[in-house]
């Protein structure tokens with residue numbers, strides 16, 4: 001026997017979970033700071049835009065978006081199973097497809113920046 | 114010390130006579146310091162000698178008196194009357210076939226414990242005579258928690274995944290494997306992961322955490338399984354790149 005391919009699925013899921021648990025709270029904090037007129041030095045629109053326009057920035061943003069979507073898709077798949085929805089093939093296909101679509105759109109829009 | 118009258122509602126099932134399990138009521142005068150197990154012993158000794166249940170040590174060591182008390186898996190030797198209402202329902206552990214009354218068939222999990230290869234595996238087997246494999250206190254600390262398991266199987270009874278599919282290897286067997294994987298003297302991690310990170314192994318766990326809540330010995334099987342998922346993922350990449358995952 002060998003280790004199941006589920007290792008890959010889970011690895012991306014775990015990476016996405018770990019990443020989003022750091023990135024998303026920071027994003028919310030940043031949003032609140034900016035909304036209340038306390039934009040942190042170095043994080044003005046122009047600077048963030050410049051970061052997002054660089055290839056490094058695009059790559060990191062894609063990484064975060066892709067992993068977050070994958071994480072959400074996999075979590076929902078497992079939750080559906082736990083809640084008694086026993087059509088794993090269909091659920092998995094739909095959810096991963098949505099995640100893939102989201103990732104593809106992310107690529108499209110990131111390239112446009 | 115006073116006594117308290119407890120209405121015990123006990124699930125009965127005799128496969129030779131009964132078509133389905135049913136409930137029998139017993140009114141038991143319980144001492145304040147009794148556990149549910151004492152009440153069952155009272156029933157057996159004084160009210161109904163046909164009642165079947167397992168127990169041995171009455172001190173949380175043997176792991177054989179696990180039952181479902183008011184809907185939750187417990188060791189009946191440490192579930193005290195003083196913490197319970199006047200009416201108590203006692204059923205066999207969930208997720209297992211009933212052998213008779215409160216006794217369940219544990220063959221399935223006994224086999225699963227074997228899958229974990231719960232012994233030290235060395236490459237230099239048999240090990241050289243007169244040689245010892247010393248272990249530091251820090252190294253022992255890493256896995257000591259997982260050695261506390263008494264095979265009571267409350268975790269399997271609590272696990273929704275095992276309830277859905279008996280193919281899932283399950284909490285106690287997986288944390289037992291993790292105990293040996295973490296042992297500094299052991300070299301069998303890759304071998305174990307080959308079996309335990311396969312389809313019915315660690316990935317079936319959706320991290321509900323019910324096993325760790327049910328465990329009377331604070332083993333925390335849920336944590337062991339998540340750590341094994343990380344190990345399994347590393348091992349998967351190692352296999353992909355043709356590296357062996359064995360410890361040196």
Ligand code: SF4
Pocket residue numbers: 261262263264265266267268269284285288324327328329330331332333334
């Ligand atoms: S891990 Fe805990 S609940 Fe599970 S069999 Fe061992 S002692 Fe019992």
